[in-house]
Each structure stands twice: as structure tokens, then as C-alpha cells.
Amino acid sequence: MTSATAAHSVVEPTATTRRFAGSLVVLYALITMIPLAWIVLTAFKSPDDAISYPPKVMFKPSLEGFCNLFTTRSRQTPEFIRSLGPPQGLCDSIARDRNMVVAGPSNYVPRFINSLIIAFGSTVLAVALGTLSAYGFSRFRVPLKDDLLFFILSTRMMPPIAVAIPIYLMYRTIGLSDTRLGMILLYTSVNVSLAVWLLKGFIDEIPREYEEAAMIDGYTRFQAFVKVVLPQATTGIAATAIFCLIFAWNEYAFAVLLTSGNAQTAPPFIPIIIGEGGQDWPAVAAGTTLFLVPIVVFTVLLRKHLLRGITFGAVRK
Amino acid sequence: MAEVEINGVSKAFGTTQAVSDLSLTIGDGEFVALLGPTGAGKTTALRLIAGLEQPDTGSIRIDGRDVTRDAPADRDVAFVFQQYSLYPHLTVFENMAFALRAPTRRVPEADIRTKVQEVARLLHIETKLDNKATQLSGGQMQRVAIGRALVRSPSIYLMDEPLSSLDAKLRGELRLELKRIQVDLGATILYVTHDQTEAMTMASRIGVIEGGRLMQIGSPREIYENPINAHVAARLGQPTINLLPAALFGGAPAGAETVGARTEHLAIARGGGDVSATVKRVEHLGDQSHLHLDLAGRPVVTLADPEAGFGAGDVVSLRLNKPLFFDARGWRVAA
Numbered sequence: 003m004t005s006a007t008a009a010h011s012v013v014e015p016t017a018t019t020r021r022f023a024g025s026l027v028v029l030y031a032l033i034t035m036i037p038l039a040w041i042v043l044t045a046f047k048s049p050d051d052a053i054s055y056p057p058k059v060m061f062k063p064s065l066e067g068f069c070n071l072f073t074t075r076s077r078q079t080p081e082f083i084r085s086l087g088p089p090q091g092l093c094d095s096i097a098r099d100r101n102m103v104v105a106g107p108s109n110y111v112p113r114f115i116n117s118l119i120i121a122f123g124s125t126v127l128a129v130a131l132g133t134l135s136a137y138g139f140s141r142f143r144v145p146l147k148d149d150l151l152f153f154i155l156s157t158r159m160m161p162p163i164a165v166a167i168p169i170y171l172m173y174r175t176i177g178l179s180d181t182r183l184g185m186i187l188l189y190t191s192v193n194v195s196l197a198v199w200l201l202k203g204f205i206d207e208i209p210r211e212y213e214e215a216a217m218i219d220g221y222t223r224f225q226a227f228v229k230v231v232l233p234q235a236t237t238g239i240a241a242t243a244i245f246c247l248i249f250a251w252n253e254y255a256f257a258v259l260l261t262s263g264n265a266q267t268a269p270p271f272i273p274i275i276i277g278e279g280g281q282d283w284p285a286v287a288a289g290t291t292l293f294l295v296p297i298v299v300f301t302v303l304l305r306k307h308l309l310r311g312i313t314f315g316a317v318r319k
Numbered sequence: 320m321a322e323v324e325i326n327g328v329s330k331a332f333g334t335t336q337a338v339s340d341l342s343l344t345i346g347d348g349e350f351v352a353l354l355g356p357t358g359a360g361k362t363t364a365l366r367l368i369a370g371l372e373q374p375d376t377g378s379i380r381i382d383g384r385d386v387t388r389d390a391p392a393d394r395d396v397a398f399v400f401q402q403y404s405l406y407p408h409l410t411v412f413e414n415m416a417f418a419l420r421a422p423t424r425r426v427p428e429a430d431i432r433t434k435v436q437e438v439a440r441l442l443h444i445e446t447k448l449d450n451k452a453t454q455l456s457g458g459q460m461q462r463v464a465i466g467r468a469l470v471r472s473p474s475i476y477l478m479d480e481p482l483s484s485l486d487a488k489l490r491g492e493l494r495l496e497l498k499r500i501q502v503d504l505g506a507t508i509l510y511v512t513h514d515q516t517e518a519m520t521m522a523s524r525i526g527v528i529e530g531g532r533l534m535q536i537g538s539p540r541e542i543y544e545n546p547i548n549a550h551v552a553a554r555l556g557q558p559t560i561n562l563l564p565a566a567l568f569g570g571a572p573a574g575a576e577t578v579g580a581r582t583e584h585l586a587i588a589r590g591g592g593d594v595s596a597t598v599k600r601v602e603h604l605g606d607q608s609h610l611h612l613d614l615a616g617r618p619v620v621t622l623a624d625p626e627a628g629f630g631a632g633d634v635v636s637l638r639l640n641k642p643l644f645f646d647a648r649g650w651r652v653a654a
Contacts, residue, residue: 211400214371217391218398219471220421233408 038294044287052283067284069093070277071110071292075102110289113271118296119182120267121250124189128246129239131190132197133205137227139198140205141213151202154195162192163255170259180264185257189250196249197242204238205231240307244300251297268293321382321474321507322347323368328377330363337363339531341377345475348505350498351536352512352522354554360531361511362401365477368509370394381474392423397468399478404464405452412448415439415466438469441500458489465497475507482517494520515555519543527551549649552579558609558620560643561585567615568594568639575644575652582622584642589629592636598629612637 015023044052046063075097083103089095094104135154139147169188170179178184208231216226232239258270272289275282301308323345330338338360345351353361366372368379370391378387386394397418405414415435419426426434439445442462447455452463461481468476481497482490498521501508512518518525519539526536527550535547539555546552552560565571565578587610596619602609603625610629612619614637623629644652 211402211404212406214369214391215398215400215404215467216417218369218371218394218396219418219467220392220423222390222392225422230406234406 041287041290044284045291047284047287049277049282049284052287064096064284065092066096067282067288069096069104070108070282070285071275071288072108073097073104074106074108076105077102108275109266109271110268110275113266113268114293116182116261116265117251117267117269117293120185120189120265121247121296123182123186124193124250125243125246127186127190128193128197129201129243131194132201132242133232133235133239135194135198136201136205137231139202141210151199154198157195158192166256166259169256173260180261180266182265185261185265185267188256188260189246189253193246193249197246200242200245201235201238204235204241208234237307240304244304244308247300248297323382323475323507323509324380325364325368326378326380328364328367328374328379330367330372330374336531338367338374341531341533343526343533343536345507345509348507350501350506350508350510350521350523351526352510352518352524353526353528354512354515354518355528356513359528361513361528362479363531364528365398365479365509365511368394368475369396369398369477392421395474397471397473397476399464399468399476399481401480402484404467405460407451407453409452410448411439411444411450411452411455411463414452414463415448415470418467418471434470435466438466441469442466442496457485458493461485461489461493465493469500469504475509478508478510480512480514481510483512483514490514490517497521515557519555527554529554545651546579546643547651549577549579549645552643552645556581558582558622561619561621562645563614563617563619565644567617570639572644572652572654574646576647577645577649578639579643579645580619580621580639581642584640585619585621586638586640587621587623587627588636588638589633590636591634592638594637596635596637598631598633598635600631601629 045067048064051061173179212230213226216230254269257267275285325343328341416431419431444462525542527534535551543555561580565575596612596614600611608623608625610623
């Protein structure tokens with residue numbers, strides 16, 4: 003019965019194995035969640051609780067971090083504050099408890115909008131260019147195809163930041179420094195090689211008979227591409243888009259170097275939020291927490307395709 | 320429907336000559352089968368006619384018009400692929416309507432509906448129209464694939480082994496249906512297959528193709544009874560023709576090196592004779608038996624009546640009855 007037992011364990015894990023594997027996954031998830039939980043908890047702490055030692059797990063939640071994230075404040079004398087009318091909203095009243103008044107909005111929202119425009123813009127561009135190039139490489143006899151593909155891949159062989167100085171000089175010369183367009187082009191150029199390689203794999207898996215059938219049925223190659231190839235490549239496109247978006251959304255080094263007042267994205271802005279007497283940790287944590295939201299939403303929206311992407315190739319052809 | 324004329328068409332992929340100097344005319348309403356083994360160039364021939372490949376030399380005319388350089392969409396042909404033929408993201412209806420919805424065709428949606436339903440009825444898949452293409456059985460998928468082509472009325476239907484992925488029973492059923500539909504519609508079909516039964520039962524003419532060359536073309540009967548060489552002779556007939564040295568038998572014509580003996584060319588009698596063989600094995604198929612003989616160290620396979628009661632070890636005598644003769648290079652020698 004040895005063979006039967008072996009076959010059983012290969013085809014269908016036993017309840018014990020399943021439970022063991024399940025607990026491992028849960029344990030791993032818990033470990034990776036700890037820093038995330040720390041950030042979210044810190045976002046709701048008061049500045050004193052945030053830096054207390056030993057760290058507090060139980061604390062009185064406060065929105066001060068979020069208020070400090072979105073506003074700038076100025077210190078005033080208690081007499082001046084008393085002479086003012088009632089507080090202008092929640093943040094003003096929190097500030098007044100610390101002898102401050104809200105002076106105006108912070109730069110977080112414009113930085114966040116820059117991040118959205120640059121990350122989504124470069125993702126759309128990289129995925130569009132990647133899909134078309136991958137299709138070309140997959141379907142046509144391109145001269146020097148293998149060399150070109152290797153060249154495209156080789157652009158990722160060094161860390162992008164290695165070319166930071168030449169790019170900085172070039173951008174300054176042609177006026178792309180501190181512009182959204184410049185950042186979109188930069189992130190696109192980094193992502194497009196990944197997009198070409200990922201998508202070529204997916205498009206290679208789509209039998210070319212599908213387009214050939216469409217072309218015989220009266221469609222042009224481009225119409226066949228739109229009607230037949232794109233719908234079947236959605237899985238690959240979604241997966242590629244998520245990878246590109248995560249890179250562009252999180253990119254820090256180029257953003258620090260190439261952007262300042264105008265096109266600065268959220269990553270270089272968040273860690274330098276200064277409060278009274280140094281780093282304002284609850285505000286930094288609040289900024290980071292909100293910064294995670296778009297990626298989570300995007301990933302959840304495309305989750306269906308991602309799951310199919312993981313099982314890709316398991317279906318009978 | 321129209322006449323399709325292929326003239327001296329050749330196509331090479333790198334150093335591989337896929338199709339060599341192929342000339343073939345398919346008459347209006349004719350069902351021509353190209354029969355050959357895998358890699359013989361059958362599929363390439365179809366793809367050249369469809370415009371999916373460009374010939375290196377030669378020309379292709381459809382309905383008198385030279386289409387050699389035309390795009391596939393401009394040729395007015397329909398293609399049934401061996402597999403991968405259905406779009407998995409579309410329903411059966413959408414799959415069948417796909418060609419009619421091509422931007423260049425501008426068929427009104429009401430006409431599309433009528434046409435698809437009509438063809439679906441013809442293929443007995445009218446209840447499956449709302450299913451996703453992936454929710455069908457193999458036989459139903461293949462019907463839809465044929466249906467995708469039938470909704471159009473092209474000059475010619477090109478079919479690339481459309482039944483080869485099906486099991487034997489379904490293949491038999493669809494073979495009959497396809498022939499019935501072809502006769503009903505008066506359709507012109509070029510049908511590629513490696514299955515001699517499909518070619519023999521459906522085609523009005525069979526072209527035997529080997530190594531990229533059209534060896535012989537003619538009615539199934541002609542091809543079977545009058546093969547021009549040993550290749551063609553070996554393509555048709557079940558069990559495969561026995562090719563034996565002519566010297567083993569007397570009475571071969573001058574120049575004949577090989578004698579080709581099908582079952583009907585071999586008379587078997589119990590006991591030794593001028594040419595004796597030993598029975599090695601008997602395969603019982605029910606209505607008849609395959610008889611595996613040993614003739615001076617060479618295997619010979621033929622059919623025998625199960626009533627004859629041959630068993631392993633029996634000695635039989637063989638006598639030829641109007642067999643086929645071939646010369647040293649395999650070409651036919653008149654008896």
C-alpha cells in the first residue's frame with residue numbers, strides 16, 4: 003500500500019499537513035503584518051505616546067498625527083489664543099491645546115496628487131508600450147530579436163540609481179527637472195523593460211491561431227489584437243500593471259534627487275514632516291498609512307486577474 | 320463558392336522546404352482532401368491559400384482573381400483550425416457571430432442572429448448558444464468551430480484536421496454530418512487530414528502529399544487502385560499494403576523490384592505451396608482477423624475470415640492476385 007499512500011499525499015494533502023501548512027502561512031502573514039500594524043497604531047498615537055518607552059500597545063487614540071499631516075501650525079501666546087473665537091474644527095482645537103493655531107494646509111495633498119499622477123501615468127504608459135512591444139516580439143520576425151530583448155533586459159541589470167547623476171544633468175539641461183512629465187518618463191523607462199518581458203511571456207501563451215482566425219474572418223491585425231489578444235492578456239496586463247505601479251509609487255531615490263517644490267512625490271515628503279522639537283512620528287505614520295491605500299485598492303480591484311495570473315498555464319490548452 | 324487555383328506554389332521556412340511546386344485546382348462545390356503524414360506540408364498549403372503565409376514562388380487564384388499578395392481578410396476564405404479555434408472569452412453565439420461582426424462586413428445584427436441560429440440548428444448546438452465556449456465538450460467545441468466557418472458563405476472552406484482531436488466515435492459521427500452539410504450547401508472544401516478513412520469517405524478527390532510534394536491526385540478509388548508509387552500505395556488501405564521483394568514471387572514484370580500486396584491481392588490457403596509462410600499471430604477484431612505472417616523472415620499482415628480458424632504456428636501458402644509492382648525507386652511498374 004506504499005504507492006497508494008504516496009499517491010494520496012501527492013494528490014491531496016492530509017488534514018494534518020493542511021493544518022500545518024495553514025498555520026505556517028498565518029504565522030508568516032502575522033510576522034509581515036507587524037511593521038504595518040506598528041505604522042497604523044503610531045498614526046493614531048499622540049506624539050508623547052509615539053516615542054514612549056517601552057512602546058505602548060494600549061493608548062488613548064488621537065487624530066493629532068493626521069491633523070499635523072494635513073496642516074501647518076504656528077505657536078501663539080495663550081492670551082492671543084484666548085482672544086480668538088471658537089476653534090475652527092477638530093484640528094484647530096487639538097492645536098490650541100498645545101498653544102498653537104492652524105496656519106494653513108500642509109503640502110501633503112499636493113505631494114499625494116503628484117504621486118498619483120506620476121505613478122498611474124507612468125504605469126499606463128509602461129504597460130501600453132510593453133504590451134505593444136511584447137506583441138511585436140512575440141508574433142513577428144524582428145531582426146536581432148534576441149539581442150534586442152537582451153538589451154531591453156540589460157537596462158535593469160544595474161540599480162537605476164547608478165545612472166542618477168547623468169540623468170540629473172540631462173534633466174537639468176532639457177528642463178525636465180522637477181516636472182511631472184520628467185518623472186513619468188523616468189519611471190516609464192525603468193518599468194518598460196519589466197513590462198515587455200512579463201507581457202511577452204503572457205502573449206506567447208496565447209495561441210496565434212486566435213488572431214489568424216480573426217484575420218481570416220475579416221479583421222485587420224490591429225483589430226484582431228484589440229478584439230482577441232487584449233481580452234486574453236488581461237491577466238498579464240493586470241499583473242504587470244501592479245508591479246509597475248508599486249515601483250513607481252514607492253520610488254524614493256530619484257524622487258529625492260529630481261523633484262523639489264513642484265513635482266515632489268509623497269515618498270520624499272513623508273519622512274521629513276517636522277513637528278515641534280524634531281520628527282513628528284504620528285504625522286509620518288499617518289502619511290504612510292494613507293500612502294498605502296491606493297496600492298491596496300488597486301490590488302484588490304485587480305485581485306481576480308492576479309489569482310488567475312498565478313494559476314496561469316495550469317489550464318488545459 | 321468558387322474555383323480555387325494553385326499554381327506552382329513553393330514555400331520554405333529557413334532550410335526546410337515545406338511545400339514544393341504545388342499545383343492544384345479545386346472545382347466549385349468540390350470536396351478535396353489532402354492526405355499525408357505529419358510534416359508533409361498539408362497545413363502549410365492551407366495557410367498559403369488562406370494568406371497566413373506568403374508563397375516564395377507561384378500564384379493562387381480564387382474565383383479567377385489573383386490573391387497571392389492579398390491579406391487574409393480580403394481573400395474570402397474560411398478556416399477551421401485543428402484546435403484553439405474558439406475564443407475562450409466569448410460565448411458560443413459570440414464566437415459564431417465573430418466573423419459576421421467584422422468591421423468590414425457590416426452585417427445587420429438581426430441577420431447575424433438569424434444566420435447563427437440557422438447554422439447552430441444544422442450542427443445541433445442551438446441549445447448551447449449562451450454557454451461560454453469553454454463550457455462545452457470536445458465534440459461540441461468542434462461543432463462550434465465548424466459553425467464559425469459555416470455562418471459565412473466564403474469562396475472556399477479550408478479545414479485543418481478539424482476532427483483529429485475527437486474520439487473515434489464522435490469523429491465518425493461528425494464525418495457523416497460534415498459530408499451531409501457539404502452536399503446540402505454545395506460548399507467547396509479543401510480538407511487536410513492524416514486519416515485515410517476521413518479522406519476516403521468524404522472527399523470527391525484525394526491529393527496525397529509527402530515531403531511537400533503533391534504525389535498524386537484523383538478520386539479515392541483511383542488513388543486506392545492505381546497508386547503511382549509505393550508512398551501513395553502505403554497511404555491508403557487497412558492493414559497497410561505489404562511491400563515485399565518481387566523475387567519472392569514468380570511472374571513479376573521486367574524492372575519490378577517490389578511487389579505491393581494488399582489483403583485482396585493475397586490468396587491464402589492452408590498448407591505449404593510455392594510460397595509458404597508461417598502464422599505468427601492472429602488478432603481477432605470480431606468481424607475479421609488480422610493475420611501476422613512470417614514470409615522468409617519478412618512480416619506480412621493481411622486479413623482473414625475468423626471462420627478460417629488460423630492459429631499461431633500454422634503453415635499457409637500465399638498466392639498473388641493482380642498485385643501492384645514497383646521499381647527500385649518505388650515508382651509503379653505496369654503488370
